[in-house]
Amino acid sequence: MSSYNWRGIDWRGKELSGTCSADSAQLLHLALQQRGIEPLSIHRRLWPSPTRYREAQNPRKRSATLRRIAAVLEAGTRLDRALRIIAAQEPNPTLRNGLRDARHGVEHGHSITLALGNAMPGLSSTHLAILQAGERSGDIISALQGVADELDRQADLVAQLRRAATYPAVVASAATALITMMLLFVVPRFEVAFGQANQDLPIPTRLVMGAADIFAASLPVLIALLGITLAAALLYRRLYPHSNAAYDLLGRLPWSAGIVNDANMSRWYGTLSRLLGAGIALLEALPLASRTCKCTATAKSLEHIERAIGGGERFAPAVQLYLPQARSSAQLIAIGEESGRLGEMLGICANEHQQSLEQRIQRGAAVIEPALIVFMGIVTAGIVAALYLPIFQLGATIN
Numbered sequence: 001m002s003s004y005n006w007r008g009i010d011w012r013g014k015e016l017s018g019t020c021s022a023d024s025a026q027l028l029h030l031a032l033q034q035r036g037i038e039p040l041s042i043h044r045r046l047w048p049s050p051t052r053y054r055e056a057q058n059p060r061k062r063s064a065t066l067r068r069i070a071a072v073l074e075a076g077t078r079l080d081r082a083l084r085i086i087a088a089q090e091p092n093p094t095l096r097n098g099l100r101d102a103r104h105g106v107e108h109g110h111s112i113t114l115a116l117g118n119a120m121p122g123l124s125s126t127h128l129a130i131l132q133a134g135e136r137s138g139d140i141i142s143a144l145q146g147v148a149d150e151l152d153r154q155a156d157l158v159a160q161l162r163r164a165a166t167y168p169a170v171v172a173s174a175a176t177a178l179i180t181m182m183l184l185f186v187v188p189r190f191e192v193a194f195g196q197a198n199q200d201l202p203i204p205t206r207l208v209m210g211a212a213d214i215f216a217a218s219l220p221v222l223i224a225l226l227g228i229t230l231a232a233a234l235l236y237r238r239l240y241p242h243s244n245a246a247y248d249l250l251g252r253l254p255w256s257a258g259i260v261n262d263a264n265m266s267r268w269y270g271t272l273s274r275l276l277g278a279g280i281a282l283l284e285a286l287p288l289a290s291r292t293c294k295c296t297a298t299a300k301s302l303e304h305i306e307r308a309i310g311g312g313e314r315f316a317p318a319v320q321l322y323l324p325q326a327r328s329s330a331q332l333i334a335i336g337e338e339s340g341r342l343g344e345m346l347g348i349c350a351n352e353h354q355q356s357l358e359q360r361i362q363r364g365a366a367v368i369e370p371a372l373i374v375f376m377g378i379v380t381a382g383i384v385a386a387l388y389l390p391i392f393q394l395g396a397t398i399n
Helices: 025-034 051-056 059-074 079-089 093-107 112-119 125-137 140-197 203-239 245-252 257-277 282-290 296-310 315-322 324-339 342-398
Strands: 002-009 015-022 038-044
Touching: 002 025, 025 038, 025 112, 059 079, 059 093, 059 140, 079 093, 093 112, 112 125, 125 140, 125 257, 125 282, 140 203, 140 257, 140 342, 203 342, 245 257, 245 296, 257 282, 257 296, 257 324, 257 342, 282 296, 296 315, 315 324, 324 342
Parallel strands: none
Antiparallel strands: 002 015, 002 038
């Protein structure tokens, strides 16, 4: 979901402007028209939004807000009054204004799905489908809680990946800083001292000094290339927010393919389970759940499954045929189809892939952390040994 700057005129002829998050400019145009605002211009923001907008898009923040709305509704409060109460308690200005707009939309006859979709930036089409199913079944409280659970699960996965990557990133940064400091400040001092001694230097020492000279000469170029790469990556992410290029690359690497697969399967099974639990038919739920998949190859397999089920094939054989990485779940899916508890079985499959994902992350962290420490130790020891080797040779010559 991207951020857009918009400008428009309301029914009184007053010019308005603001910033909203939406899946596309067309959807934002329709949302503004439904609020009685005729858009004049809509432009995508290329760079990250201010802090208050990023806070409003935080899954934890949106989950907590949805749970508060569900709790107030469960106490017997009307929907419009519940939105007014939660908006008054919301400290974030973006969410507070969004909830107020949602209340106005509900008071003017708009659905809660449309109102919350406009009020909370970042709610996906899958979340909106769960809310719509809750509206149709009359159980909007369970739908709100289901969307909150889905947002919490998404936030837990992201937090787990960040925790696993934090320590290796710190060790790698420390190793890079240490090696850079040695090449820029320590090695040149030894080079000056050895030059004054007019001594033939060993090959390892000359290699280290040559590497230090090359590194010092190319450091500005490396910094410039790093800055250009980061800026290009940020710009690409803003221009193509739904691109799966990074996930496709990680899916091809042997050490990360299993993590990407388990993450995709966990999201797909979990979302499909919640959609079926909300009363959405399987054929309607499949394309919505497929949007949570971030890998192009897996997304194509899911499209084959949708076509197979649309052609009359059963769900379990289609999964076994088109998703070889999920064949272990086909038996549970078959049991769910036969017993009429498909949603529950899909939830079990999601939990299995989630546990497998956690184990893979833990194993990867257990291997990467000592490997980085050993690499840093070998490089540092090699540089120090190469620098002191001429001193040892000089001492042997004197003896």
